[in-house]
Structures are given as structure tokens and as C-alpha cells.
Amino acid sequence: MYGIGLAKGLWLTLRHFFKPPVTVQFPEEVRKMPARARTSLLWFDERCTGCSTCAQACPDGCILVATEPRPDGSMNKVRYEIDFRICMYCGLCTEACPYEAIQPGGTFTDAVYFFDDMYQDKYDLTRLAHEHLRNNNYAYPNGMNAPKSVIDFIEAEAEGKDAPPPGGTHAQIPSQPRKEAPRG
Numbered sequence: 001m002y003g004i005g006l007a008k009g010l011w012l013t014l015r016h017f018f019k020p021p022v023t024v025q026f027p028e029e030v031r032k033m034p035a036r037a038r039t040s041l042l043w044f045d046e047r048c049t050g051c052s053t054c055a056q057a058c059p060d061g062c063i064l065v066a067t068e069p070r071p072d073g074s075m076n077k078v079r080y081e082i083d084f085r086i087c088m089y090c091g092l093c094t095e096a097c098p099y100e101a102i103q104p105g106g107t108f109t110d111a112v113y114f115f116d117d118m119y120q121d122k123y124d125l126t127r128l129a130h131e132h133l134r135n136n137n138y139a140y141p142n143g144m145n146a147p148k149s150v151i152d153f154i155e156a157e158a159e160g161k162d163a164p165p166p167g168g169t170h171a172q173i174p175s176q177p178r179k180e181a182p183r184g
């Protein structure tokens with residue numbers, strides 16, 4: 001019968017008219033990142049041993065790890081860098097890491113002005129990791145809580161104090177301020 005399609009369409013519109021909206025007013029309102037979302041990566045220095053398993057697992061060769069031995073046998077991470085310019089967000093590095101030191105869970109707001117700023121060194125990565133921990137009640141994306149020494153370190157850093165090196169974890173890297181895009 002003529003008009004049935006129109007009636008069905010209007011009925012669908014009417015039904016959705018009274019349901020709560022599925023969208024949010026980003027960026028004023030930010031939706032919580034789903035636990036298994038394929039997002040940009042977060043790297044947590046205090047969990048990382050510098051074993052390079054993530055770098056070997058990455059099909060694109062995005063991850064650079066350079067270490068030197070310390071007298072106590074642990075590894076000093078001289079460099080830890082992720083080239084997000086070529087990362088395909090496959091998550092293989094996160095699955096390969098034996099210590100869950102690299103995890104998916106980055107924010108919606110890590111866009112950069114310049115393409116080359118997607119190359120992130122250990123200081124950039126640590127800033128994002130500390131931001132994540134501060135904004136998520138000091139829980140890692142996998143749900144585990146950060147150790148107290150790390151929480152103290154991040155809070156002291158936020159207050160501009162000289163942060164004590166956290167005991168029982170690997171050396172903490174201070175986070176770097178966010179790079180500002182040039183104006184004008």
C-alpha cells in the first residue's frame with residue numbers, strides 16, 4: 001500500500017525521539033575509553049624492563065629500545081621511542097610485552113599539529129602515561145593500580161617538588177610539558 005515505507009520511517013524516528021542520545025558533546029564531554037579499544041599506546045616506564053620484546057613483535061618497526069646495563073644487573077633505558085607515524089594500532093606489541101608495560105588506552109585528545117610530532121620519545125610517552133594515571137585514579141588501562149611509589153612520584157612532580165626516585169621500581173622518567181603548536 002502506498003505510504004507504508006513513509007509510515008515505517010516516521011515510526012522509527014518517533015521511537016528514537018524519546019530515547020537518550022547515543023552521542024556525547026565532545027570535547028566538553030569525553031566518553032570513557034572501552035577497555036579493549038585499539039587506541040594509541042601508553043608506555044609505563046616503571047613496568048618496563050627494557051627487554052625489547054615489543055620492538056621485536058612490531059611488524060612495522062615502530063618501536064626503538066636502547067638500553068645499557070646497570071651495576072645491579074637491571075637495564076637503563078637510554079631510549080624508548082614509538083613512531084606513531086607508521087603505527088597501525090594492531091596491538092601486537094601490547095600482547096607481546098611480558099610485563100604489560102605497553103598497553104592500549106590512549107586518549108581521544110592526543111592529536112598533534114605536526115605529523116612529525118607523532119614520533120614520541122620516552123619523555124613524551126611518560127607525560128601521556130602520567131596524564132592517564134592522574135586522570136584515572138592511578139589505575140593502568142588493564143585495571144591494575146599503580147604502586148604507591150609511582151603515585152608519590154607523579155604527585156610530587158605535579159606539585160613541582162623534587163620527586164624521590166620510587167623504591168622497588170625502575171628509574172622513573174620525569175614527564176615533559178606538552179609541545180605547543182606555533183600560533184599565528
Ligand code: SF4
Pocket residue numbers: 057058059060061062063082086087088089090091092093094
Ligand atoms: S600497535 Fe602494532 S604497529 Fe603499532 S607499535 Fe604496536 S606492534 Fe607496532
Ligand code: SF4
Pocket residue numbers: 047048049050051052053054055065096097098099100101102
Ligand atoms: S614495553 Fe614490555 S616488551 Fe617492551 S621493552 Fe618494556 S618490558 Fe619489554
